[in-house]
Amino acid sequence: MLSIQNLHASVGDKPIIKGLTLDVPAGEVHAIMGPNGAGKSTLSYVLTGRDGYEVTDGSATLNGEDLLALEPAERAAKGVFLSFQYPLEIPGVPALTFIRAAVNAQRKARGEEEIAAPAFLKTAKAEAARLKIDFDMLKRPLNVGFSGGEKKRMEILQMAMLSPKFLILDETDSGLDIDALKIVSEGVNAMRAPDRGMLVITHYQRLLDYIKPDRVHVLAAGRIVASGGPELALQLEAEGYDKYVTKDAA
């Protein structure tokens, strides 16, 4: 599914990702943990094609197709979805309008018919109910004045509506209360499918109690420095990143 080989990327002139290799096969959920500033969000931006994030070496493919050659919207239409660590506020655009525009843009890019308004509204209502989002909130400008937790729920709602193939969740658990964490995790788990892959970036083992990863990777100083099963997350929780950070600094 997602295959990253020896990826190097810079922000401005500063190299941040330094030879990162990672494979997430279809049907699997991989967690990425790592200290602040390690390059986790940078990796998610490189994979989604943000301006200013320059790939200097290596490759990233989704089902064999070169992601790095595509525009951000083309990557989205191929099914790459990023749940932002800090979702943006979009003044003047009601959430429903925004999501419908996104759904239809992706459909158009794939040569599919636009979704009819009633069908769209019906799905949006059902998904909102499942995520315990008050439907009236979807009539307000997207994320404007929403609380941190509400913004994260709105990311998951968009994900559910867009039904992507590959999900990158960048600290989706941060800012969520205990109940919301459960609801959001259920929303994510509902998306697990044999043809879908996920990369879950988090600082906290607790999210991984809800979203059980197949593999856990440690990202430090721009590279994957350790990989293991779910037990690695528990070990990190107990021991911290010390041994990975010092090893790299040496």
Place this chain on the structure above:
Amino acid sequence: MSLATAFKSGDLTLLPSKRDEDWRWTDLRGLIREVPPPSPAFNGETPPGVFDHLAEDFHVLANGGSAQIVADEGELTAVLRFLSANDGTAHAAKVSIEVAAGASLTLLETYEGYGAGYFAQADLTIRLGEGAKLERIVLAGDDAEAISVSQAEVTLAAGSSYAQTVLTDGAKRQRIETRIAHPGAGASVRLDGGYLLRDRRHADLTTAIAHEGVDGTTSQLTKGVVDDQARGVFQGRITVAHGADRTDARMGHHALILSDRAEVDAKPELLIFADDVQCAHGNTVGALDENQLFYAQQRGLPADAARALLTAAFVGEVIDRIEHETARETARAWLNQWLGVGE
């Protein structure tokens, strides 16, 4: 000043120039080298207009002329169309509008350029009686090479309310000016504008509001979008005279610059001579937010569509304030057409 007087007298030094403080960003004298010939009488067929179906009172001024609109009781919807049909010729139009005490008027006004490089002047005198209401919606669609000036003088009696939204895509040089006097007490004004400019177009939205009575309110919002080598000008002056107590006046001008070579010149002014007032103004000029653009693209909107969505939302705030529902939808369609998006 008027284009017409200068042309009639043949004395081009009467044209406003950048040396006139009030016209410094809309120089006409430097642009007009000879007196253009007068426009011939228009005898073609009037093309359909966007507001025609709403008209209870209908006026077409093609290549100049004059008209009078009177709302003496109840509610009236009037359509006022200024047409410029010829190339390189000059004409002037004069309109007087009267809304009697207690009456209500919706004025749907368009400027339509069918000719090229014409010189058009429109003068409007608008008077509202006590408790009268007027909502004026202006859609200006001049030719890219036109020089077009529209000037409205508005006088508000006590307790009247005046709402205006001007939307324009500019011309070679275009000035749309509104001067409002609030001599009576308790008059309220909403004074909005939107300019959407590309190529080498220019638009100047100039407003001057004088609060002379007590308890007046003004709420002003202008939004601009400039692309390519276009130039937008906003001059807004609110004067609160001595004794015009409890005036509440708010002015906002916000512009988006979409290209390095586009320009916005803004001069918001609050001149306050009364003590007990609430006044505020805000003025911002900037680019689209890169983070928002990326977010929308990540969700699948191609870069152009993402820009159009955010731009429409930016200007949409002005359109949302239009009270007349059909006019609001017409204005939104006009905006979407400018942006090249559907719906």
